[in-house]
Amino acid sequence: MTAASSSTTSGRVVLTVAILASFVSFLDATIVNVALPAIARDLGGGLATQQWVVDAYLVTLGAFILVAGSLSDAFGRVRILRIGLLLFGAASLALAFVPNPAWLIALRAVQGVGGALLVPSSLALITARFQGAERARAIGIWTGATTVATLIGPLAGGILVDLLSWRWVFAIAVLPVIPTLMLLRRLSDEHVPGARIDVPGALLSTSGLGVLVFALIEQPRFGWDSPWVWGGGLLGLLLLAGFVWRQRVAPAPVLPLGLFRARNFWAGNLTTLFVYAGLSLNGLIVTLYLQQSAGLSATLAGLAGLPPTLVMIAFSSRVGTWAGRVGPRLFMTLGPALMAGGALLLLSVGEDFDYLTQILPGMLLFGVGLTLTVAPLTSAVLGSVTTDRSGIASAVNNAVSRVAGLLAVAVIGVVIAGSLDLAGFHLAMIVTASLMAAGSIAAAFGIRNPAQPAPDQSASST
Incomplete structure (x- = not known):
């Protein structure tokens, strides 16, 4: 080619x-x-x-x-x-x-x-x-x-x-x-001879996630004592355990467990799990609350979520350059901590709603934290594996972020007791801050900065 x-x-x-x-x-x-x-x-x-x-x-x-x-x-x-x-x-x-x-x-x-x-x-x-x-x-x-x-x-x-x-x-x-x-139609195609697909692994992961999510979403309606809830949760966990076992024995696993031997890979994905769960919870709760309780139109609610994205677009490339020089650990520790602070600032939202004083400061701080986190996180995860495994490493990290969002959305009803009033909003922000704090701790204790190349002694002596 x-x-x-x-x-x-x-x-x-x-x-x-x-x-x-x-x-x-x-x-x-x-x-x-x-x-x-x-x-x-x-x-x-x-x-x-x-x-x-x-x-x-x-x-x-x-x-x-x-x-x-x-x-x-x-x-x-x-x-x-x-x-x-x-x-x-x-x-x-x-x-x-x-x-x-x-x-x-x-x-x-x-x-x-x-x-x-x-x-x-x-x-x-x-x-x-x-x-x-x-x-x-x-x-x-x-x-x-x-x-x-x-x-x-x-x-x-x-x-x-x-x-x-x-x-x-x-x-x-x-x-x-x-x-x-x-x-x-203008592109030629290629495939890898002998490539295999782990169909049982795909079925186990899909069914396990689906059953577990069903139990979490329907818990406010059925209650914890319902077989649909505790039985569904137990079955979902068993199916996911079966998925992990399948990946240990499958000839072509969709999730190569050997990747997790690399410290920055498992620590980066653990940070991803906490951070993206918090992001999904925050994004959905804020969007719903602004429309259903604060009375904003859908257009204004959409505009309200733009500040973090604008901050990220403006500064993410610069943060990536800085992280490349000093390593990702500091950024991955500080970024989620700032996002936790942004979520706590949203506790200022009250019955007399004001976007500029109650929402915007927290969203801006959230955007700064997100900007400090994303590029260094991606760099840490992909840099922990060899180049030939970067594709599957990226897929695994992407899947972890999606599953984190999936579980966070599923558990919303449990967190806010099925009602998104002001008290439910505040409780969701506390949970978001806790998830971000957990991501910060995971990065602080798990991530290691790559060794910097030694200076060229021959060049300095000439």
Whole structure:
């Protein structure tokens, strides 16, 4: 295979496909939260429906994102991208016409499978087609472009909900799918001979997560003494234990447990688990509270979530450079601690609501902490493994962040006792701060800065 350049026609096509394919998945991750109150008003179901709309997507996304790499190797990256796009696009279009919550939740699960095939396959396409400095430049362009989806998602979702309908939040996701499918026809495909897929592992992880999430979401309705709750929770944990056992004996595991022998890998993923659970809990609770209790429109609620993203876009590259010089440990310790402080500042929210004094300061501090955390965290995790395993290491870290968000959303009803009033909001912020503090402690005691190269003695003596 000939390496591509981002300045050549073939390189531009590859990069455009990777950006568009990932864009739809990143957009969905941020645009749907703003539409949840409108969905609940239209279809009913209350908080449980809102949780399932998010978690049905995250269950299949978190489970199948690990399998996506194996599928790409076995069947070809272009083919898997095409399947992912078709699944995501068809599910998104169908979601715009759902008549009830049951169909909404089922189609969100299908959409999650499609989304799981998009991001890893897009990055694999870049990794396979670019080399050296061109690969770094292509990934940088891909990261910047997909970050735009995070920026415009909440605002676009709010505008669509307020001016049209929440159904357009799903329908709009179809637009990038069509040109991406057309561009894919210009790319050749490759697969790895003899590649194997751990089907039992995928089934165990998906079913285990699904059953455990069911027990957590439905606990406020059934109570802890219900067999559906304690039995579902126990079954989910047993299935997940079976998944871990399967990864120890599988010839081609989707989660190579040997990766966790590297200190920065397990410590980085433990930090990821706490930090991204806090991020998901904070993001959903703040968005819902601003609309359902503070009385903001969907558009204003979307705008309210922009400050952290703007801070991150402005300073993340600079933080990455600093962390490269001094190591990730300080940044990964300080960043989550600042986010914990930002969550505690949100405790100032009262009955007499004021965004500028009660929400904005905490959101800005949250954004500073997030900016200090993300790039060093990614660098620490990927830098802990050899280059040939960076793909699976990235997939594992991505899956950990998704599963963290999945469990955080599932447990919201338990945290706030099924009611998002002011007391429930305050309690959720305390839990968010606790998760961030745990992430800070995990980084402080777990992460080790890589050894700095020794100075060139021969150069200094000449």
